[in-house]
Amino acid sequence: MIAACEMCVGSARSSKCSTTSDVVGYRRAFAGIRSIRLPSHTPRLRSGHVRGRREKPTRAMSLRYIGSKSRLASVLVDLIGPPKATQRLVDGFCGTGAVSLAALDAGWRRFLLNDALLSAGTMAFARLTSQRQAPFDGVDGYEEVIRYLNSLEPDPGFIAHTYSPLSLANCDVERKYFSEENASRIDAIRRSIEDLLAVGDVTEVEYRVLIADLLQATNAVANTAGTYGCFLRDWTSVALKPLRLKPRELLRLDTEVTLEIGDVNSLRTDPTDVVYLDPPYTKRQYAAYYHILESIAYGDAPEVSGVTGLRPWRHNASVFCYSRLAQDAVTDLLLRIAGSRVFMSYSSDGFVDLSELVGVLQAKGETARLCAIQEIGRYRPNRVAGEQAAVQEWLVAINREDASE
Numbered sequence: 001m002i003a004a005c006e007m008c009v010g011s012a013r014s015s016k017c018s019t020t021s022d023v024v025g026y027r028r029a030f031a032g033i034r035s036i037r038l039p040s041h042t043p044r045l046r047s048g049h050v051r052g053r054r055e056k057p058t059r060a061m062s063l064r065y066i067g068s069k070s071r072l073a074s075v076l077v078d079l080i081g082p083p084k085a086t087q088r089l090v091d092g093f094c095g096t097g098a099v100s101l102a103a104l105d106a107g108w109r110r111f112l113l114n115d116a117l118l119s120a121g122t123m124a125f126a127r128l129t130s131q132r133q134a135p136f137d138g139v140d141g142y143e144e145v146i147r148y149l150n151s152l153e154p155d156p157g158f159i160a161h162t163y164s165p166l167s168l169a170n171c172d173v174e175r176k177y178f179s180e181e182n183a184s185r186i187d188a189i190r191r192s193i194e195d196l197l198a199v200g201d202v203t204e205v206e207y208r209v210l211i212a213d214l215l216q217a218t219n220a221v222a223n224t225a226g227t228y229g230c231f232l233r234d235w236t237s238v239a240l241k242p243l244r245l246k247p248r249e250l251l252r253l254d255t256e257v258t259l260e261i262g263d264v265n266s267l268r269t270d271p272t273d274v275v276y277l278d279p280p281y282t283k284r285q286y287a288a289y290y291h292i293l294e295s296i297a298y299g300d301a302p303e304v305s306g307v308t309g310l311r312p313w314r315h316n317a318s319v320f321c322y323s324r325l326a327q328d329a330v331t332d333l334l335l336r337i338a339g340s341r342v343f344m345s346y347s348s349d350g351f352v353d354l355s356e357l358v359g360v361l362q363a364k365g366e367t368a369r370l371c372a373i374q375e376i377g378r379y380r381p382n383r384v385a386g387e388q389a390a391v392q393e394w395l396v397a398i399n400r401e402d403a404s405e
């Protein structure tokens, strides 16, 4: 069933010593939209009507993602608790933003999102964007621009020539991540979103929301078992359905969101922040597993390699994905990162010995404890039916509030 899988982690290389020029570049490119602040208007998140259509609660939208905390998010937020006044929540490995999204219900409104992947940061950012922050005034409204993008003729570009059967014309592999038609739609829509920004029809925030919509629509028609580590030999029925963008349910409350794309070790947080960290805990490198989403998010056309057409990703290899580096990496991060309270999710399945970690933190003077969360079924993209291992999730909690008073 699976045609190709070549997610070898290879030699250990921390992202600190690798070249990160494109990531750093993107940090700069984000300068215009990094901080969004609107007049405070914070009703509770609830269902309602927007432009005549029924709006469902935003948290109903879930995205398939390795290590997503969507099923645990409300439990985690209960443990994190509500903000003190205008305190900021830092989501240091935000992924799809499931925990920050759930934190809205506990009253959090100020967020610093960070992820090494632009595709992940984009998806998380869009989920925390409100109707007022993305009014789409320059294009007659959100639904109108989605209608326009869906009406575009397929136009093959990098995605179609690299990740659909059209790839056979350029290399000796027939890649079947997407049908030719869907891949050509992705190319046409991605190009058009870029044009809308270039001529000023959409703002940078609206642009980011549309890219997130495209990433979500792409996921819905990908011919994969859940990640982009491999494609399937036979077409699934969903992969043959036409790709359609759907307008998301933008928040009815206003948030203040800063998005950073880069290594968590370069993230600057404030001693008054509450920090939530959800590092990878296995050897699966997100930059390799989500390489196609990353190319769509960047809108570039990198030189790719191998059967799966991997974009260069080793500069983004995560130190947390190496068994022999993870213990020190996690310990250093927790000791170094500023925050009045710091939380870290981790799994019994991971590389880090959590009892040892808490012992080291306490020996360094931290008030640290370990909370058991609950048993959950492990997300395995290529799981054989019926094979479901129980995994214990943990939360390491550090409290520096007394120390800072």
Ligand SMILES: C[S@@+](CC[C@H](N)C(=O)[O-])C[C@H]1O[C@@H](n2cnc3c(N)ncnc32)[C@H](O)[C@@H]1O
Pocket (backbone or CB within 6 Å): 015, 065, 066, 067, 068, 069, 070, 092, 093, 094, 095, 096, 097, 098, 099, 114, 115, 116, 117, 120, 262, 263, 264, 265, 278, 279, 280, 281, 286, 287, 318, 319, 320
């Ligand atoms: C377990 S997932 C987070 C899932 C997220 N909490 C959610 O619910 O969707 C880990 C994330 O960390 C990111 N990541 C891995 N190494 C990183 C690093 N050194 N700095 C920043 N982000 C990193 C990955 O791209 C991935 O999105």
